[in-house]
Amino acid sequence: MPTKSQQEIDRFARDLKPDVYQSVYGGTKATTEKRYEVLFRDYPDPDLLRQTAGQIKQHTLENLDKYLPQAEAALKANGAQVHFASDGDAANRMILEIMKANGCKSMVKSKSMVSEETGLGHYLEDNGMKCLETDLGEFIIQIDNDHPSHIVKPVAHKNRRDIAKSFEREGLGDYNDDPETITRRARKFLRGKYFEADVGLTGANFVSAESGRLTIVTNEGNARFCMAATPIHIAIVGIEKLVPHDRDLALFTALIGRSGTGQHLTSYTQFIGGPKREGQPDGPEQMHVIFVDNKRTEVLASQCSEILRCIRCGACLNVCPVYRQASGHAYRSVYPGPVGAVLSPLLAGSRFPELADLPKASSLCGACNEVCPVNIPIPDLLLRLRDKAKTEHAEKAMKGTPPMGMFGLLASQPHAWRAAMTMGAAMNLTPDAIINIVPPAAAWNSCRQLPKWRGGKFRNWMKSRSKN
Amino acid sequence: MQDDRELVMGRIRDALAPLKERAEYPEWDPQLPVCKAHPDFSSDWELFSHKMQQVNGTPIAGLDALGKWLHEAGLTLGYCDPALADELRAHPAFAGLTLETTFERARVDDYTFGITRATGAIAETGTVMLSDADTSSRLGALTPWTHIAMLKSDTLYPDTVTAIQHFGDDPSIVWATGPSKTADVEGILIEGVHGPGVQICCLVD
């Protein structure tokens, strides 16, 4: 339907190709159903798990000054080298320095959202290094020079025909859109690359402050391959990934698979505390862990610190009616969906106004909060950010928002209010063409159905009730 | 690099300074992440087998059955942990199979299977645990199409909570729950992306 809405996300939803919409809608719906089935089948009280996980994460965030040095010490004791990066550029520079210092030329990379934030792949390429994504979805994104549209399923927006064409273009065989053939071709191509590479890069889903163990979950086993075939392992990790104890990992690994993909556990759940031991033939001799801030401390200091609990499971994307309509690129940032609507404007720092419209891309239905395994009150955070946008006069957030000054005036004058309620009933008889003369009503009407006027009835009801 | 450490730690302290009180670590029952009981199964191995099959893994009890499986699948050459090789070679069910005890990268596609020791397994999820201490070659356990983890029954743990208690100080522990898989192409499940397409757990005592 053509729309005159001024909200950018509405335009993305309008322009989404029908087959992309189908794959996004179908994929997210199926995963949501699987999540529900698995959580409720396995646990008598899944809500208690979510609440506990949320409390553990909130406690960890509010005690980061204790847990981060603890994790650092544990990792060092295990033989890992620990670095801190204040922002994305610093993180990229450190990785390049480690590579140069060891005479490395190429990297195989497992999926990591922080490296998406820092633009690591392009940075390394610009500095003469090879950097190859090994997660199938990320690999497709890389050869297409595209952006991920989902946290867990980066190519949710592509169908098999798109992918087959990309493979053909890259010389990975003749056109064949059979998913199994596509996967086998990727397997064949990428395994050679693991053996050629000097460095394996991963992220981490959790870090136990107690033992320093990084928990890395993948379904494809690519992170394990990166850490089996290459002599140097670099992990790039947001500072918010900590949990206090190893025992907490049982709770979080149970939740991340079930919430994200409807699995009890992801196929490969790795717990890495340091470089390989002497005598082991394969595995990295060096392990570097880079803890990245990149504005996380600003988020920690903000009114929205709860968003740092996020474990990147993607459940809120899958359940979100707005994400399903608009897909991930509509969020114009690394993190799409409800989590992105909160996190992306915050991580943008001084570029907040550019993404200040995202918190408005929500019906505040609350589904995201309900599915979130760490119980993040996303709708509340969206409201706080809407308020911030208004306070800071962020122009993008204001677009399409009717001015409320007149309403305020009307609502504070009982006589005028009563008259307006009575007159409002006339709207039901007024043709749209006339209603659309009022610009806010026209904007609303362009992409939605103006509801029937039902105002004024409450007062009559109250009046007759008090008579009885 | 050291400067960045101080910068980040300083920012964290500043961010937390206004908090009047900090969220407590919650009291929680360690059994909370343990799944509901499965009364239908009389042993952990039975439950494990059921759960492993649910994730398209293959549980096998005993060397006779494993040798038979390999012969029937037509897999005759593979990598094998040197600590297991002599016993397996001597077993009648392994007659005609070639077990190589050194993993050579250049021959990665020649190995049709890899046999390594499991550090443990988790009954409630059908998961095989592999650690550096027990895995003779990470690549031997990862790159062949079929991976066979040899499990001793006293290391079959009921749940993930118990499995974590047995981590020890090993720098690398992997939980493999079924074969390697992806659903990146239109959400269609395909197995054997980078790791094994067939994950076997063989119970030996």
Ligand code: SF4
């Ligand atoms: S906000 Fe919650 S539901 Fe959304 S990705 Fe993060 S952890 Fe998952």
